[in-house]
Amino acid sequence: xxxxxxxxxxxLAYTLSVLACLTFVCxxxxxxxxxxxxxxxxxxxxVVYVVLWxxxxxxxxxxxxxxxxxxxxxxxxxxxxxxxxxxxxxxxLSWNIIPNAGLLxxxxxxxxxxxxxxxxxxxxxx
Amino acid sequence: xxxxxxxxxxxxxxxQARAEKLSRVIITLFGFVGLVWGYIxxxxxxxxxxxxxxxxxxxxxxxxxxxxxxxxxxxxxxxKGETETVSSGDSAKKTKKKN
Numbered sequence: 297x298x299x300x301x302x303x304x305x306x307x308l309a310y311t312l313s314v315l316a317c318l319t320f321v322c323x324x325x326x327x328x329x330x331x332x333x334x335x336x337x338x339x340x341x342x343v344v345y346v347v348l349w350x351x352x353x354x355x356x357x358x359x360x361x362x363x364x365x366x367x368x369x370x371x372x373x374x375x376x377x378x379x380x381x382x383x384x385x386x387x388x389l390s391w392n393i394i395p396n397a398g399l400l401x402x403x404x405x406x407x408x409x410x411x412x413x414x415x416x417x418x419x420x421x422x
Numbered sequence: 423x424x425x426x427x428x429x430x431x432x433x434x435x436x437x438q439a440r441a442e443k444l445s446r447v448i449i450t451l452f453g454f455v456g457l458v459w460g461y462i463x464x465x466x467x468x469x470x471x472x473x474x475x476x477x478x479x480x481x482x483x484x485x486x487x488x489x490x491x492x493x494x495x496x497x498x499x500x501x502k503g504e505t506e507t508v509s510s511g512d513s514a515k516k517t518k519k520k521n
Contacts, residue, residue: 298438300431303485307445311477314453318473321457322466355465396466 319397326398344378346370348387381415430492437491441484448483452476 348368353359372379379385389405433441456472 298433300485300487303441303445304481306442307449307477307480307484310446311449311473311480314449315470315473318453318457318469319466322460322469325461 322395323397323399326395326401329401346372348372379413380417381413383412384410385413386410430489431487433487433491434493434495436494437487441491445480445484448480449473449476452479 348370349366350369351361374380387409389407391403391405393401393403452475453469453473456469456476459472460466460469
């Protein structure tokens with residue numbers, strides 16, 4: 297600790313140690329948060345999740361979303377089977393909160409909308 | 423340019439201990455306060471900034487060898503070195519010549 301460089305090194309190393317400790321506390325605080333989670337598990341049927349639309353909201357941006365007559369951002373691609381004639385298509389809204397350090401919670405909103413896909417393909421837009 | 427070399431740049435033994443202790447207290451304190459504040463407003467970046475401010479403050483206070491850290495200098499013994507023996511030898515020679 298006699299020279300300037302030694303003292304600078306010691307301070308920097310100690311600061312980084314403290315930063316690591318604080319990051320861990322930040323992580324731990326997100327683990328302790330109790331988000332309302334909703335497990336949508338079905339042990340009989342296979343449930344496939346497909347993302348149709350998404351939006352990134354940064355901190356401070358308007359989080360009140362009011363959309364009408366929107367198209368889906370990502371389409372229902374029929375990769376062979378599963379969509380045509382499916383009688384239980386359920387639309388739900390869920391979101392993630394991305395912390396600087398910590399878990400990534402997946403939170404489901406209340407409510408959903410279910411409908412059926414027709415058995416045949418349509419040739420014109422409905 | 424000689425005055426540059428006369429600027430004292432050292433810390434004494436006790437001063438080094440004080441500097442290290444002070445830097446740790448400052449950084450820990452800023453880190454803790456930053457954590458509390460960052461938790462209150464839920465922004466970890468603020469915690470990191472406050473810790474960075476603590477680092478800068480600690481660096482300013484404890485890295486330069488301020489006179490504060492030079493209050494208890496170690497008193498070294500005077501060097502016994504060669505100068506004494508050489509001078510005694512010279513005096514012996516001189517006495518011989520005188521005789």
